[in-house]
Amino acid sequence: NAGVTQTPKFQVLKTGQSMTLQCAQDMNHNSMYWYRQDPGMGLRLIYYSASEGTTDKGEVPNGYNVSRLNKREFSLRLESAAPSQTSVYFCASRLGGKTNEQFFGPGTRLTVL
Amino acid sequence: AQTVTQSQPEMSVQEAETVTLSCTYDTSESDYYLFWYKQPPSRQMILVIRQEAYKQQNATENRFSVNFQKAAKSFSLKISDSQLGDAAMYFCAYSIRAGGTSYGKLTFGQGTILTVHP
Numbered sequence: 432n433a434g435v436t437q438t439p440k441f442q443v444l445k446t447g448q449s450m451t452l453q454c455a456q457d458m459n460h461n462s463m464y465w466y467r468q469d470p471g472m473g474l475r476l477i478y479y480s481a482s483e484g485t486t487d488k489g490e491v492p493n494g495y496n497v498s499r500l501n502k503r504e505f506s507l508r509l510e511s512a513a514p515s516q517t518s519v520y521f522c523a524s525r526l527g528g529k530t531n532e533q534f535f536g537p538g539t540r541l542t543v544l
Numbered sequence: 545a546q547t548v549t550q551s552q553p554e555m556s557v558q559e560a561e562t563v564t565l566s567c568t569y570d571t572s573e574s575d576y577y578l579f580w581y582k583q584p585p586s587r588q589m590i591l592v593i594r595q596e597a598y599k600q601q602n603a604t605e606n607r608f609s610v611n612f613q614k615a616a617k618s619f620s621l622k623i624s625d626s627q628l629g630d631a632a633m634y635f636c637a638y639s640i641r642a643g644g645t646s647y648g649k650l651t652f653g654q655g656t657i658l659t660v661h662p
Contacts, residue, residue, distance in 0.1 A: 462647055473548075473635055473652035474589075481647040489649065521589065525648045531577045531639050533650060535589035 433457055435536035437522050443542045444512045452507040452539050454522030460534070461527030463505035464489075465497060467518040468538070474521060480505055482527065512543045546571045548638050550653035557626045558661050564611075565621045565656050567636030574598075575641040578612065578619045579650070583633040592634070595619065597641075623658075631660040 435456045444450055454463065461482045466474040466489075476489030480499040494516060496508045505524075509516055519540050523533040547570045557563035569578070580592040595603045595612050602610050607627075611620045623630055636653040 464649070466650075466652075471553075471654055473550075473654045474637075474650070475652070476649055479647060479649060487647075519587065523589075523650075527648075531641065531648045532579075532591060532594065533648065538587045538589075540587075 435522055435524055435534050437520075437536035437539050439539060440537065441540050443544065444509075445544050446513060448512050449508070449510050450512065450541075451509075452520055452522075452541075453504070454506065454536060455504045456522075456524040456534070457503065458524060458526070458534065459502070460524035461502070462525040463499065464523045464525070464533065465495075465505070465507045466521045466523065467491065468521060469518050477507065477520075509541075512541075514543045517541060517543045546573070546638055546640070546651045548636055548651050548653040550636055550656050552656045553654070554657045554659070556659040556661060557623070559626055559628060561626055562622060562624045563626055563658065565623075565634050565636075565658065567619045567621070567653055569617050569619065569636070569638050569651075569653075571617070571638065571640075573640050577639045577641060578610075579637040579639070580608070580610070580621045581635045581637060581652075582630075583635065583655075584629075584631070589635075593621065626660050628660050628662060631658055633657050 464479040465477040478497040483502045522536040578595045582590045637650045
């Protein structure tokens with residue numbers, strides 16, 4: 432039982448390049464989330480998926496797109512990376528219903544030059 | 545919109561002593577959860593303790609306990625008998641009780657870096 436996994440762990444991009452961050456969970460959770468962590472700002476919600484087949488914007492969605500590929504997988508895509516997107520990205524999942532606890536992946540450190 | 549504020553960017557404590565990390569939040573909701581997460585240098589987010597707003601009793605988990613003051617919208621974390629392994633960034637987080645359109649989204653504070661001195 433791996434929990435929440437993310438790939439890659441580290442990535443360096445040049446401005447304008449695109450990439451997809453992958454996230455998968457094996458806990459049969461319904462809801463999945465993408466957060467970014469920046470110094471002095473805590474974690475901020477980018478996008479979330481309440482259940483398979485649905486996605487919605489969070490607090491800081493600009494410059495990102497997401498895909499809920501199936502119940503297990505939730506990917507985050509940067510179409511044209513910008514230096515402002517340099518951050519640590521976390522994926523999380525939640526069982527659903529009245530359960531509030533979220534389980535986090537190990538994070539991806541992304542640097543955009 | 546809900547906000548969470550951690551006013552202590554850094555705290556330090558001697559090993560075996562007690563330290564308290566502060567958190568305040570702003571919400572108009574009455575039914576919600578509050579969390580403390582620990583983030584060690586490995587970057588992994590680890591849930592330390594959880595408090596349900598409708599429960600008056602303060603949550604405890606071994607050496608970790610909270611002081612939940614609902615009227616004051618305050619949620620502090622007390623770490624007793626501090627250990628070197630407690631050194632980490634600590635985040636306070638808020639979530640409306642899941643259901644409806646909230647979908648359990650978390651709002652985080654800015655974090656407090658805790659240093660433990662041997």
